[in-house]
């Protein structure tokens with residue numbers, strides 16, 4: 001289980017959503033980078049009970065996710081997935097389809 | 103600068119537009135009101151700028167044609183809550199360059215339930231691909247998390263934000279054009295249904311159908327008449343690549359040059375229109391523009407300056423009470439501040455000599471990326 005982010009092949013910076021030029025060094029070639037987990041910064045519970053979170057991955061990128069399969073608290077490390085319904089356990093779902101990344 | 107706002111127009115805002123209502127019709131109504139206020143006819147207009155989310159398949163030139171404008175300058179803006187400042191910035195430069203002398207700046211939207219749902223679902227590529235499938239409909243959850251960050255950073259509680267909403271509702275009672283004018287108590291605010299914690303119903307703007315317009319004219323053509331002279335307009339786009347916490351807006355970059363060019367300080371501003379998509383953003387922008395100084399006791403500022411009405415802030419009731427008419431959300435604040443400086447603000451009239459308007463908007467992924475600020479002076 002992991003989520004795809006974008007990594008600059010020149011300066012190794014990690015971005016999400018995918019950019020066209022690297023905002024840190026101006027380079028325009030990238031590789032996909034898989035991130036297994038991230039730390040929960042904030043959550044909010046919507047009227048229908050869904051929990052939306054901001055998570056920050058080790059390389060620094062902040063992602064907006066839906067928490068699936070259980071509860072998390074601020075500061076927790078949570079597994080990431082680009083699939084909304086994977087295996088049991090708590091994870092953060094981050095919508096992403098490779099064909100539309102640019 | 104050598105141009106002034108000489109007139110304004112705003113349609114009635116409505117939550118439930120009649121079935122046959124169209125966007126061009128609503129925008130034209132605001133333009134008609136602004137021209138009437140200016141004592142001008144469509145034949146006098148030689149520049150036109152418009153912003154709308156729901157104009158398609160038409161564009162600015164289609165509107166110009168259907169309103170009978172023969173123009174030497176035309177622009178269309180796409181920046182939502184930041185569209186007013188952007189269009190004003192360009193309009194002033196067009197007048198200074200001699201490209202036009204009488205410019206109508208307008209924005210408006212037909213924002214019924216369907217239009218609102220499709221707008222927020224396909225706001226941009228990032229929303230369409232990474233937010234809507236969560237699923238998420240609209241930016242409430244994003245600003246809920248931003249509000250949580252601001253509460254931690256500044257020691258704010260829900261009741262502090264409530265005081266902003268309640269104060270604006272008090273102003274709205276004096277504005278016949280606001281959609282929500284009934285008195286609201288802090289208790290009403292705190293007990294309203296939660297939308298995305300910590301945001302409740304009264305932290306979120308009601309979408310409405312409506313439009314706003316102003317007429318901007320070369321100063322030498324309008325000498326002797328009451329006008330809102332534009333002293334400065336500055337803008338900032340993508341100030342932090344969406345990598346921060348969103349508590350600072352682009353105003354942090356573009357406010358200092360605006361104060362510098364206008365030659366006044368925040369204390370001299372007698373009326374302020376801050377883009378109020380959420381109360382937290384009112385605080386963020388007041389800080390970025392220097393109305394709240396670094397290190398200040400923010401809860402105390404809210405209580406003593408905003409809640410008391412001492413600060414003439416969002417005197418129309420703002421979007422929180424008057425409504426958010428799509429792209430006209432940014433124009434709404436400009437129209438209100440211009441009305442104050444033109445001395446046509448009715449029961450809520452202040453004696454402000456200087457007015458400040460901020461724009462903020464276009465959520466790229468986590469928060470808004472566009473910000474701008476205009477400083478105006480009432481002259482006669």
Ligand SMILES: [Zn+2]
Nearest residue numbers: 008011022025
């Ligand atoms: Zn790079």
